Amino acid sequence: MTPELRGLADELTSVIDDVAAAFGPADRTLDGELDCDPTTPGHLLCWQYGVRVEHPAEPETRLTSLLPALHGDGWQSQDRSTPAEHITRFTRDGADFTIHVARAVTIIGSTRPVPA
Incomplete structure (x- = not known):
């Protein structure tokens, strides 16, 4: 992992973990790099991280x-x-993360592309 991507990954992991803590105990679902440009493999990398919170209490609140x-x-x-x-x-x-609240689960995840 490039130093730039490592720094972004560390920052987003911290933000997502802090957000997840507000919903309850979380299980990590993804954590790693992927090649996110199928037209020119190896030129643009994304880092993904996600957590899942089972049966969060009052998620909208x-x-x-x-x-x-x-x-x-x-x-x-x-x-x-x-x-x-x-x-x-x-x-x-240029970074993003999503909070997805469904009936029995909350999923919080992120991805960020950077040049390889």
Whole structure:
């Protein structure tokens, strides 16, 4: 992993772990690099990280309480919810992560592309 990607990975891991802690105990679901440009393999890498929280208590209330701090840290949010699930995408400086609240689970994940 390049030093640039390692730094971004460390930062996003910290943000996602902090957000997940607001929902409850989390299990890591992904953590690693992938080649994210199929047209020119090896030229653009992404790092992915995700956690899963089973049966979170009051997920919408917890998300609402996190918004001021995330916005204060420069994260912009976009609501992509549907009637069946709550989805909020956060972006900052080309990095992003998503909070996806479904019936019995909350999934929080991120990816960030960088030149290889």
